[in-house]
Amino acid sequence: MFQKSKWIRLPRNVAVGHGVLDEVVDVVDDLHLQGRPLFVTSPTPREVAADPIAEDFEAAGIDPAVVTIESATFDSVEKVIEVAEAEEVSYLVGIGGGKAIDIAKMASHHLSMGFLSIPTAASHDGIVSNRGSVPDGDTRHSVAAEPPLAVVADTTVLAEAPWELTTAGCADIISNYTAVMDWRLAKRLKNVEYSEYAAALSEMTAEILVDNADLIRPGLEESSWVVTKALMSSGVAMSIAGSSRPASGAEHLFSHQLDRLEPNAALHGHQVGVGSIMTAYLHGGEKGFWTDIRDALDSIDAPTTATELGIDDETVLEALTSCHEIRDRYTILGDGMNEEAARDVATKTGVIS
Numbered sequence: 001m002f003q004k005s006k007w008i009r010l011p012r013n014v015a016v017g018h019g020v021l022d023e024v025v026d027v028v029d030d031l032h033l034q035g036r037p038l039f040v041t042s043p044t045p046r047e048v049a050a051d052p053i054a055e056d057f058e059a060a061g062i063d064p065a066v067v068t069i070e071s072a073t074f075d076s077v078e079k080v081i082e083v084a085e086a087e088e089v090s091y092l093v094g095i096g097g098g099k100a101i102d103i104a105k106m107a108s109h110h111l112s113m114g115f116l117s118i119p120t121a122a123s124h125d126g127i128v129s130n131r132g133s134v135p136d137g138d139t140r141h142s143v144a145a146e147p148p149l150a151v152v153a154d155t156t157v158l159a160e161a162p163w164e165l166t167t168a169g170c171a172d173i174i175s176n177y178t179a180v181m182d183w184r185l186a187k188r189l190k191n192v193e194y195s196e197y198a199a200a201l202s203e204m205t206a207e208i209l210v211d212n213a214d215l216i217r218p219g220l221e222e223s224s225w226v227v228t229k230a231l232m233s234s235g236v237a238m239s240i241a242g243s244s245r246p247a248s249g250a251e252h253l254f255s256h257q258l259d260r261l262e263p264n265a266a267l268h269g270h271q272v273g274v275g276s277i278m279t280a281y282l283h284g285g286e287k288g289f290w291t292d293i294r295d296a297l298d299s300i301d302a303p304t305t306a307t308e309l310g311i312d313d314e315t316v317l318e319a320l321t322s323c324h325e326i327r328d329r330y331t332i333l334g335d336g337m338n339e340e341a342a343r344d345v346a347t348k349t350g351v352i353s
């Protein structure tokens with residue numbers, strides 16, 4: 001007897017393009033959201049977007065509360081929950097990079113409140129996903145979170161953000177290739193839950209981005225358009241899967257471990273991109289597959305070496321040999337690499353010299 005069932009929660013409204021930051025109040029109106037919002041933001045996005053959006057709300061007779069967070073931690077989630085309760089808000093608006101949006105979606109989940117996602121950087125694929133990513137001691141949690149009711153992605157704002165944020169978003173997408181390979185491997189070896197649709201969407205998203213690499217250039221609003229659509233598509237793949245599996249494999253374990261060993265050394269997307277070169281090599285795949293990943297990263301100005309990440313070779317090796325312990329997620333790393341093997345892959349792929 002067929003007994004499978006599933007909920008897939010996706011945004012109802014997606015406003016993307018030139019100047020849509022001016023339409024946030026209209027989006028809220030269209031969703032029939034009542035009461036006071038809490039803006040969850042971080043220092044730079046507050047200046048770039050949260051303060052101007054607050055002025056629009058005030059002009060419409062709505063007084064938003066604002067909380068600024070500095071890091072993607074459970075303490076930040078707690079802080080947001082406390083402010084939301086104290087300020088008696090009705091819904092949350094995450095305004096910023098991956099950090100602010102993750103914290104807002106996790107706090108919304110806890111509070112059972114609606115949430116809007118307003119990215120100020122095309123730097124990560126958590127814009128629409130229903131997961132939050134939080135370091136916690138030796139481990140890294142992928143936490144169930146509230147998917148946004150709506151996304152407002154202004155390509156003017158995204159194009160004006162520092163270029164490396166956009167290249168980080170591209171690298172987060174390019175890493176989908178190896179994430180899906182890890183997922184298929186885990187399906188074959190460990191019978192983990194797997195969605196062919198989510199996997200195909202994730203791969204297709206990476207494919208379209210790489211095919212359009214020529215359009216991705218600094219300061220071009222069209223680049224933000226191409227990258228943001230890919231980031232949202234990748235987030236939809238995660239929401240369909242009900243897990244970050246379509247977009248997070250061993251290359252993400254490597255990045256999460258770097259976050260522990262060298263906090264804030266490099267952007268999330270850049271770290272997963274370099275990780276992806278090495279895990280593509282480990283998968284063997286078709287000859288030249290890892291060089292395709294490296295060349296795709298190179299073509300959009302994303303780092304391909306430890307030096308370009310600003311991380312020393314020994315830290316790369318430590319991350320490679322220990323990152324399988326970060327979480328219970330089967331990948332090409334299996335039960336871990338020894339140091340010799342790690343040095344071999346990192347050297348042969350040119351990540352370390």
Ligand SMILES: NC(=O)C1=CN([C@@H]2O[C@H](COP(=O)(O)OP(=O)(O)OC[C@H]3O[C@@H](n4cnc5c(N)ncnc54)[C@H](OP(=O)(O)O)[C@@H]3O)[C@@H](O)[C@H]2O)C=CC1
Pocket residue numbers: 042043044045048072096097098099100102120121123124125126127129130131132133134157160161162165168172238244267268269
């Ligand atoms: N839930 C999910 O599915 C996913 C979650 N993630 C998570 O997202 C995070 C990575 O995202 P990322 O965006 O790189 O990290 P951050 O949110 O830390 O943003 C990176 C930097 O960009 C700055 N910034 C943001 N917008 C602008 C702008 N318009 N102009 C100038 N600077 C700006 C931030 O400023 P400031 O320092 O002031 O904040 C910060 O310094 C990680 O925590 C990662 O785990 C990533 C992918 C998927």
Ligand SMILES: O=C(CO)COP(=O)(O)O
Pocket residue numbers: 125126131132133134140141142172244247248252253
């Ligand atoms: O970064 C992600 C997808 O790009 C998801 O993060 P996790 O590895 O924490 O699930």
Ligand SMILES: [Zn+2]
Pocket residue numbers: 124125172247248252268269272
């Ligand atoms: Zn990622």
